[in-house]
Amino acid sequence: MSEIDRRNFIKGAGALGLAGMSASIGQTVPRLARAASSATVPDVIRKTVASTGEKIPAVGLGSWITFNVGNDMVLRDQCASVVSAFFNAGGRMIDSSPMYGSAQEVIGYCLDKLGAHDRVFSTDKVWTSGDGAGQIAETAERWHTRNFDLLQVHNLVGINENLPLLFRMKDEGRLRYVGITTSHGRRTDDMIALMKNERLDFVQVTYNPVDRKVEEYLLPLAYDRGIAVIVNRPFRGGSLTQQLEGEPLPEFAADLKAESWAQLILKYLIAHPSVTCPIPATTNPAHAAENMRAATGVLPDDKMREQIAAVIGVLV
Amino acid sequence: MSEWWDYGLADFLLFSPRVYYRLFETMNSVWWIAVLAAFVAGLVAAGLAMRHGHRGNRVILVLLSLIWGWAGYGFLWQYYQPINWAVAYILPGFVIEAVLLAVFAARPLPLRFGWRGDLTSCVGAGLLVVAFVIYPFVGLIEGRDLIQAELFGSAADPTALGTLGFVLMARGTWRWLLLPVPLIWCVFASATLWVMDQQVAYVMFVAVWLTIFSGWLDLKNGVTTRRLTEAERATPASLSD
Numbered sequence: 019m020s021e022i023d024r025r026n027f028i029k030g031a032g033a034l035g036l037a038g039m040s041a042s043i044g045q046t047v048p049r050l051a052r053a054a055s056s057a058t059v060p061d062v063i064r065k066t067v068a069s070t071g072e073k074i075p076a077v078g079l080g081s082w083i084t085f086n087v088g089n090d091m092v093l094r095d096q097c098a099s100v101v102s103a104f105f106n107a108g109g110r111m112i113d114s115s116p117m118y119g120s121a122q123e124v125i126g127y128c129l130d131k132l133g134a135h136d137r138v139f140s141t142d143k144v145w146t147s148g149d150g151a152g153q154i155a156e157t158a159e160r161w162h163t164r165n166f167d168l169l170q171v172h173n174l175v176g177i178n179e180n181l182p183l184l185f186r187m188k189d190e191g192r193l194r195y196v197g198i199t200t201s202h203g204r205r206t207d208d209m210i211a212l213m214k215n216e217r218l219d220f221v222q223v224t225y226n227p228v229d230r231k232v233e234e235y236l237l238p239l240a241y242d243r244g245i246a247v248i249v250n251r252p253f254r255g256g257s258l259t260q261q262l263e264g265e266p267l268p269e270f271a272a273d274l275k276a277e278s279w280a281q282l283i284l285k286y287l288i289a290h291p292s293v294t295c296p297i298p299a300t301t302n303p304a305h306a307a308e309n310m311r312a313a314t315g316v317l318p319d320d321k322m323r324e325q326i327a328a329v330i331g332v333l334v
Numbered sequence: 335m336s337e338w339w340d341y342g343l344a345d346f347l348l349f350s351p352r353v354y355y356r357l358f359e360t361m362n363s364v365w366w367i368a369v370l371a372a373f374v375a376g377l378v379a380a381g382l383a384m385r386h387g388h389r390g391n392r393v394i395l396v397l398l399s400l401i402w403g404w405a406g407y408g409f410l411w412q413y414y415q416p417i418n419w420a421v422a423y424i425l426p427g428f429v430i431e432a433v434l435l436a437v438f439a440a441r442p443l444p445l446r447f448g449w450r451g452d453l454t455s456c457v458g459a460g461l462l463v464v465a466f467v468i469y470p471f472v473g474l475i476e477g478r479d480l481i482q483a484e485l486f487g488s489a490a491d492p493t494a495l496g497t498l499g500f501v502l503m504a505r506g507t508w509r510w511l512l513l514p515v516p517l518i519w520c521v522f523a524s525a526t527l528w529v530m531d532q533q534v535a536y537v538m539f540v541a542v543w544l545t546i547f548s549g550w551l552d553l554k555n556g557v558t559t560r561r562l563t564e565a566e567r568a569t570p571a572s573l574s575d
């Protein structure tokens with residue numbers, strides 16, 4: 019993997035703010051190199067992880083609640099269908115946490131079943147004020163993997179111990195990227211301080227057309243500092259898509275080739291220059307594919323993004 | 335430690351109602367003989383408890399002890415814990431309750447169960463009816479299949495509810511020791527069901543308050559602390575408190 023020239027990246031990315039967006043901000047590449055095993059994987063928009071220059075598909079997959087199905091084999095197989103649909107539609111990043119019950123184990127099951135350990139961009143977290151290293155080892159066991167692409171300090175829990183631990187793992191070559199997460203707009207000040215002072219590769223925050231606070235300071239800062247941004251709760255845990263269900267799409271959705279509210283929301287997110295990858299969770303393979311299709315075709319420009327937020331703001 | 339204060343109750347809802355109710359479906363299908371046996375054992379215990387007699391008291395306690403052991407292993411350990419890590423912290427409570435019930439069954443002066451016609455008895459009997467008859471089948475009203483029924487003896491919620499009923503129907507010193515575990519479970523279950531938007535959460539919540547209120551009334555009237563006299567032990571009918 020090539021090392022990034024961070025300064026060039028930032029210069030090249032141009033002025034910050036909501037400068038006109040189009041499909042060009044995310045690059046459509048011919049085919050996912052890592053997913054070469056599937057001949058049917060479509061082209062998707064990919065975003066750059068500034069700290070390395072690596073490009074990853076602009077939509078990922080969350081696992082909170084949806085993948086916590088315990089030992090229920092019927093539901094485990096349904097999860098495997100979701101992961102399969104996700105990969106086949108061009109997805110790579112799957113996010114989980116030790117907080118999510120059996121989700122990590124279920125992801126391990128799905129990857130085994132699909133023989134897809136080499137297709138995933140594995141993203142997990144450390145969530146303890148105690149033995150972080152022990153928890154990470156357990157997490158790896160559950161995923162049936164040895165090393166992760168990205169580990170994040172979940173909700174900044176045990177940050178003083180866990181962040182140095184992750185940096186150490188990265189320095190030793192046992193981890194590719196280090197990140198931190200929050201959600202629901204919590205602990206934003208702490209997160210900002212860490213973004214300013216630590217050499218983070220990723221941050222994960224809540225962002226959607228209704229929860230836009232991060233647009234004010236955090237997203238511009240991430241851009242300036244070359245920190246990739248993962249977006250959690252893109253559909254507000256599903257309440258957004260539920261509230262919008264049955265509402266007709268605005269006319270301009272057709273210009274973006276958005277077939278659903280879910281896609282419109284994801285396009286809104288992906289189009290932000292700071293956003294690397296929203297990670298919607300789903301139990302439905304069709305939704306997984308639909309969400310990935312949001313990372314194809316045209317993205318809204320600044321004006322259209324505002325329109326999307328305005329329309330959704332009125333409806334919910 | 336401020337990081338832990340950020341969490342709300344909803345942050346700890348780790349699973350969907352669909353996954354939760356499928357736990358009962360799977361358990362009822364795989365372990366149907368044990369589930370049925372535990373339910374019947376519970377019914378026998380309830381039948382004995384409603385009689386105003388002094389025979390069968392130890393049997394009730396032994397059956398309840400076995401039931402708590404089974405609910406702890408059969409449901410909590412095998413099915414619920416994998417989707418809810420918080421259960422691991424409550425699981426030892428089920429072991430403690432099973433042991434306590436066995437100790438109560440073995441001690442020289444066992445508890446005495448029976449209908450006494452006072453408020454505590456009414457609450458106790460009411461809780462038994464809810465646990466055995468109503469709770470398992472509320473799901474039908476909400477459109478769930480019968481196979482997902484939460485039965486007393488295996489599913490933790492009705493087992494805890496019913497046990498509160500049994501204890502309120504009992505007389506004898508130290509019996510309140512049997513209340514904390516089912517009470518804690520009911521609070522935990524009520525919170526879980528509430529964040530899952532399940533109306534049945536209120537049943538658990540009301541049961542907790544009724545039990546505490548009845549227990550407090552008994553305590554106030556000296557029912558809790560007074561040992562049974564020889565005469566009372568010999569003649570159940572003379573029980574007046």
Ligand SMILES: NC(=O)c1ccc[n+]([C@@H]2O[C@H](COP(=O)([O-])OP(=O)(O)OC[C@H]3O[C@@H](n4cnc5c(N)ncnc54)[C@H](OP(=O)(O)O)[C@@H]3O)[C@@H](O)[C@H]2O)c1
Pocket residue numbers: 079080081082083084113114172173199200201222249250251252253254255256257259260280281297298299300301302305306308309
């Ligand atoms: N602090 C943290 O680190 C943190 C906090 C929160 C979340 N996260 C991460 O972020 C991920 C996403 O957040 P989330 O799971 O809370 O909420 P979310 O992704 O905003 O919403 C998930 C819900 O959206 C629905 N959905 C998905 N695709 C859809 C579509 N195409 N059409 C209609 N509905 C759709 C799903 O229902 P169906 O199953 O019916 O599709 C699901 O119930 C989590 O899974 C987790 O990995 C991290």
